[in-house]
Amino acid sequence: MIATESLSKRFPRVTALDRLSVDVGPGVTGLVGANGAGKSTLIKILLGLSPATEGRAEVLGLDVATDGAAIRERVGYMPEHDCLPPDVSATEFVVHMARMSGLPATAARERTADTLRHVGLYEERYRPIGGYSTGMKQRVKLAQALVHDPQLVFLDEPTNGLDPVGRDEMLGLIRRIHTDFGISVLVTSHLLGELERTCDHVVVVDGGKLLRSSSTRDFTQTTTTLAIEVTDTDEHPDGTRAVRDALHARGVTVQDAGGLPGAGHILQLTAQGEDTYDLVRDVIADLGLGLVRMEQRRHQIAEVFKDDADGDAQRKEAVGHGN
C-alpha cells in the first residue's frame, strides 16, 4: 500500500522526517509518535501535497513526486485540524466533496447519505456544522474522507478532542472501515494504547525516525507474568495486600502492576508453571477472598515503546560516554 525509502523532510530549523524507510501493507495500520514526531508531515508527502527533501515514496504503486493527483483520487484524507465550513450542513459539505472527487450529482447524494449514516450522523446532518460538537465534526471529517470510496484512507489524529466514549466509538468506526468496506487505513495517534485495539500493524516514529514497525500481535505477545485481582472483604479490607503478604510468606515474589489502569488492585508475579496457578488459587481461597481475574499478561505497546526509548537513551548515553 505504502512504501518509503530514506524519506526526509527538512524545514529551515527542523528535520521533520529523517531517512524514513517503511512498508505498509493492507489492513489498519497505526502511525504512532509524540507530537512533532513527523506524522502529519509524512501524510502530506504521501498525498503529494508537500515535496520530500530527499528519498522517495510510493502509495498504491504511484510515485508521490509525480502522481499526486492520481493518489488523491484513490486515497481519502481526514486532516487533523478543524477545517469545516460552519455555515453549511454536513450533507451539503460532503456532497460538495463527493462532487469535487468526480462523482455525478445523483451518486454524490446517495453516497453522502450512506456515508453519513455509516459514521453515525442522522437528522443532524441537515443542520449547519457550526453548531456541531467535536465528535460530530470528527465524523463529518471522516465521512468526507470516505465518500468517494477510496482504496486507502489517511486519518490524522481522528480521536483528538474526544471524550473516552467518543474515542471508543471513533476507534470502532475506524476498525469497521476495513472490515465492512475493505478500505485500508493509516491512522495516526500520539496515544499508543489506543491503537493496540484497533490496528493490525503499528509503525512507531520518533523525531522523524523509524523506531519500530511490526504487527500488533508481535508488540503484544503474552508474557509469563500473571496478573491477579481480588475483592476485599470485611476481614481483609485490603485484599490485594493480604494476598501479597500470604504469597510472600510462601516464598513467592509479587510486584504491584505500577502504571497500569487500576494498578492499585493488581498484583503481578512470574508463573513457574501450573503449580503457581494452584498456589494462588489456594491462597485466595484460604483468605476467603473473591478472585476477580487471574490472567497471563500481554505486553502493551506502551511498554515496548518505552523499552525502545530507554534502549535508545541508553545507547545515546553510551555513545556520549564513549566520546
Ligand SMILES: Nc1ncnc2c1ncn2[C@@H]1O[C@H](COP(=O)(O)OP(=O)(O)OP(=O)(O)O)[C@@H](O)[C@H]1O
Ligand atoms: N511547514 C512547516 N514549517 C516548519 N516546520 C514545520 C512545518 N510543518 C511541520 N514542521 C515541524 O516538523 C516537525 C514535525 O511536525 P508534524 O506536524 O509532522 O508532527 P506530528 O507528528 O504530526 O505532530 P502533531 O500531531 O503535533 O501535528 C515539528 O517539529 C513541526 O514543528
